[in-house]
Amino acid sequence: MHAEVLVSLALRQVDKVFHYNVPSSLAGKVQVGSRVLVPFGRRKVEGYVVGFSPAPNPADLKDVAALLDEGPLFTPHQLALARWMAAYYLCPTVKALRAMIWPLLQVKGPKKVRGLWPAACCEAPDFRRAPKSAAVWQVIQARPGLSRKELAEAAGVSPRVVDVMVARGLLRSEERVESRDPCQDLPEKRIKPPVLHGEQIRAVSKIIEALDQKGGRQVFLLHGVTGSGKTEVYLHAIAAALARGKQAMMLVPEIALTPQMIDIFRGRFGRQVAVLHSRLSDGERYDEYQRLRTGEAGVVLGARSAIFAPLEQPGLIILDEEHEPSYKQEESPRYHARTVALRLAGYAGAVVVLGSATPSLESYCQAVGGGAYHLLELTRRVGELPLPSVRLVDLRRELQEGNKGIFSRDLQEAIARRLSRREQVILFLNRRGYSTLVVCRECGLVLKCPHCDISLTYHVSGRLRCHYCNYSVLAPSLCPGCGSRHVAYLGMGTQKVEQEIRRLFPTARVLRLDSDTVGRRGAHREIVDSFREGEADILIGTQMVAKGLDIPGVTLVGVINADISLYMPDFRASERTFQLLTQVAGRSGRGEQGGEVLIQTYSPDHYAVTCAQNHDYQGFYRREMALRRTLGYPPYTHLARLLVTGRMEKEVQEAADFLAQAVHAAGVPVELLGPAPAPLTRIKDRYRWHLVLKASAQGVLREAATAALDGFSGTGRYRRVQVSVDIAPQSMM
Numbered sequence: 001m002h003a004e005v006l007v008s009l010a011l012r013q014v015d016k017v018f019h020y021n022v023p024s025s026l027a028g029k030v031q032v033g034s035r036v037l038v039p040f041g042r043r044k045v046e047g048y049v050v051g052f053s054p055a056p057n058p059a060d061l062k063d064v065a066a067l068l069d070e071g072p073l074f075t076p077h078q079l080a081l082a083r084w085m086a087a088y089y090l091c092p093t094v095k096a097l098r099a100m101i102w103p104l105l106q107v108k109g110p111k112k113v114r115g116l117w118p119a120a121c122c123e124a125p126d127f128r129r130a131p132k133s134a135a136v137w138q139v140i141q142a143r144p145g146l147s148r149k150e151l152a153e154a155a156g157v158s159p160r161v162v163d164v165m166v167a168r169g170l171l172r173s174e175e176r177v178e179s180r181d182p183c184q185d186l187p188e189k190r191i192k193p194p195v196l197h198g199e200q201i202r203a204v205s206k207i208i209e210a211l212d213q214k215g216g217r218q219v220f221l222l223h224g225v226t227g228s229g230k231t232e233v234y235l236h237a238i239a240a241a242l243a244r245g246k247q248a249m250m251l252v253p254e255i256a257l258t259p260q261m262i263d264i265f266r267g268r269f270g271r272q273v274a275v276l277h278s279r280l281s282d283g284e285r286y287d288e289y290q291r292l293r294t295g296e297a298g299v300v301l302g303a304r305s306a307i308f309a310p311l312e313q314p315g316l317i318i319l320d321e322e323h324e325p326s327y328k329q330e331e332s333p334r335y336h337a338r339t340v341a342l343r344l345a346g347y348a349g350a351v352v353v354l355g356s357a358t359p360s361l362e363s364y365c366q367a368v369g370g371g372a373y374h375l376l377e378l379t380r381r382v383g384e385l386p387l388p389s390v391r392l393v394d395l396r397r398e399l400q401e402g403n404k405g406i407f408s409r410d411l412q413e414a415i416a417r418r419l420s421r422r423e424q425v426i427l428f429l430n431r432r433g434y435s436t437l438v439v440c441r442e443c444g445l446v447l448k449c450p451h452c453d454i455s456l457t458y459h460v461s462g463r464l465r466c467h468y469c470n471y472s473v474l475a476p477s478l479c480p481g482c483g484s485r486h487v488a489y490l491g492m493g494t495q496k497v498e499q500e501i502r503r504l505f506p507t508a509r510v511l512r513l514d515s516d517t518v519g520r521r522g523a524h525r526e527i528v529d530s531f532r533e534g535e536a537d538i539l540i541g542t543q544m545v546a547k548g549l550d551i552p553g554v555t556l557v558g559v560i561n562a563d564i565s566l567y568m569p570d571f572r573a574s575e576r577t578f579q580l581l582t583q584v585a586g587r588s589g590r591g592e593q594g595g596e597v598l599i600q601t602y603s604p605d606h607y608a609v610t611c612a613q614n615h616d617y618q619g620f621y622r623r624e625m626a627l628r629r630t631l632g633y634p635p636y637t638h639l640a641r642l643l644v645t646g647r648m649e650k651e652v653q654e655a656a657d658f659l660a661q662a663v664h665a666a667g668v669p670v671e672l673l674g675p676a677p678a679p680l681t682r683i684k685d686r687y688r689w690h691l692v693l694k695a696s697a698q699g700v701l702r703e704a705a706t707a708a709l710d711g712f713s714g715t716g717r718y719r720r721v722q723v724s725v726d727i728a729p730q731s732m733m
């Protein structure tokens with residue numbers, strides 16, 4: 001038998017198994033899941049063993065050169081999932097595989113430190129004439145495993161005393177594995193679950209029923225209004241899964257994976273929870289993976305990529321806020337965690353729970369009208385609290401009546417009222433920085449990033465920043481085009497809102513939560529905790545304030561401008577706006593004083609806005625579905641997007657034309673939109689064109705895209721142009 005190896009070169013052309021001979025020195029050690037070094041062409045490359053079979057030409061077989069890790073890095077389960085991903089998303093299999101195991105590749109292994117233990121053999125020695133040794137002995141009995149220095153320090157002696165005791169055989173030195181626990185410094189407060197309310201009980205018992213059934217995957221869509229207690233349903237379902245010897249995954253959007261959320265999970269399940277998110281160090285992530293692999297931890301709480309966590313027996317997979325675009329990875333492999341979760345559950349026979357106050361149209365249409373999902377509903381807030389009342393403020397009127405400021409008079413009054421009653425306010429604006437458009441009033445020059453076709457944002461630090469590539473430059477005092485002094489700072493971000501608030505309400509205590517203020521580790525927790533404790537009156541922020549915050553003191557949420565997301569050139573713009581408005585409105589009125597929401601908008605008649613105002617998910621769903629049907633967009637059709645990028649615009653355009661021809665030549669029933677410049681026409685010095693393929697079935701779409709890609713790599717022209725495929729794209733930018 002010979003080893004089947006996938007080489008770690010992310011190229012379509014070599015995405016197949018190559019056979020290698022396992023030399024006798026490695027016999028028995030090389031297994032499915034092993035990472036090896038193999039000769040490939042004239043060099044040696046990394047590869048992954050995915051099986052064993054007789055090679056077709058055993059005569060010219062080369063040997064596996066080396067085994068790179070002790071044990072296997074992935075399970076047959078994960079391999080199957082990677083193969084499916086490769087076929088589904090048209091990406092090289094190794095890319096998918098590496099997405100699953102990368103935490104294991106970042107560090108060498110567990111962290112080992114030397115520690116000291118009392119020698120097992122001896123009785124308590126006689127230290128009557130050696131008080132220093134006695135002190136050391138006392139400490140080591142209570143706290144074995146300390147290092148030489150720690151031990152000496154704790155006993156109040158010089159390290160040499162310890163050395164002598166080691167030499168005399170009283171202490172032995174040993175290596176031990178030190179766990180890098182991301183939650184180490186968090187107190188573990190055990191939290192008793194509350195008594196569930198009626199709708200929660202119904203939902204939980206349906207999920208438990210499914211857990212108890214043998215057989216295939218079952219999918220639930222938990223549609224619960226904001227504040228209805230969805231998290232409590234998840235927690236009970238997870239506890240039920242654990243009680244049945246199953247493991248559970250809980251995925252949340254990265255920015256909702258707050259320290260508060262982690263506290264809740266740790267409080268309920270203790271060390272059984274492994275946490276995976278982007279702020280962990282490589283070592284912490286490695287150790288959390290190990291705890292899952294050994295079964296020490298049976299619950300994963302994580303963001304998108306946690307769907308690949310190495311669980312032996314996932315019995316329950318939960319996606320909270322299942323509609324969130326951040327579940328889609330926007331670089332290869334361009335997977336959607338929800339799609340992967342559904343597939344994984346298929347293999348494992350697991351139960352899937354998709355939860356949201358504003359389900360994606362894709363999911364909701366599966367849960368109504370005879371679809372494959374079961375719908376679970378939480379229609380009321382916990383404790384019979386009403387949903388907040390939502391008022392719209394027409395910014396056109398405001399302008400006509402002479403108010404050019406950021407805040408309408410209504411919003412200013414509402415804020416003032418909250419301040420006088422010592423209640424709390426959240427202000428939401430989905431743009432960071434101070435001023436989002438810097439333009440010369442004389443020559444009209446807009447200051448743009450030299451690498452992207454994006455206007456620069458002015459920050460209070462005095463610098464202009466590109467929010468796409470992070471380029472930054474000192475803001476010029478004169479127009480770089482004409483030398484004029486009349487440079488205007490238009491458009492507003494959260495920093496400007498903060499400044500205005502401080503000007504209008506000088507005594508208010510203000511906090512800002514956006515990616516500029518949470519850079520430092522722990523800053524996010526500090527800001528939210530401080531606001532929760534009532535140490536601030538007003539919290540200003542981007543999307544970060546829209547998700548997950550459950551703060552009873554908040555009685556007013558103000559949306560500074562609802563239109564920002566509404567007119568994006570993306571067919572999901574209305575859906576995104578409706579979701580965002582509903583989510584952020586849901587932060588208000590979670591306490592007994594009730595709550596109110598004010599939405600400032602230039603489009604008070606748009607159905608995405610009015611449906612959010614009326615908490616009318618069904619109404620929005622009907623309107624939007626009708627529109628999608630007319631325009632032939634998902635969920636009625638399937639899309640794929642080919643994105644073509646390169647440094648020379650002409651080459652990019654020609655390559656895009658070539659791809660379009662190849663799609664036509666494939667002769668399959670797909671509709672082709674474009675080629676056209678993408679809405680973001682240039683990012684990081686690369687021009688961007690795209691083609692959108694539309695079809696009634698996914699299979700055809702993949703066929704057309706594959707034909708185009710094969711034709712493209714076949715021509716050998718356009719070597720400097722890159723093409724990426726996005727199956728079921730979430731962003732059309």
Ligand code: ADP
Nearest residue numbers: 194195196197226227228229230231232382550
């Ligand atoms: P959602 O995720 O649906 O917006 P949350 O899960 O944040 O709602 O729940 C809102 C609040 O209600 C939380 O503080 C939660 O602890 C509390 N809660 C949930 N269920 C119950 C219950 N049955 N009894 C009392 N409080 C509950």
Ligand code: ZN
Nearest residue numbers: 440443479482
């Ligand atoms: Zn100028």
Ligand code: ZN
Nearest residue numbers: 449452466469
């Ligand atoms: Zn840029």
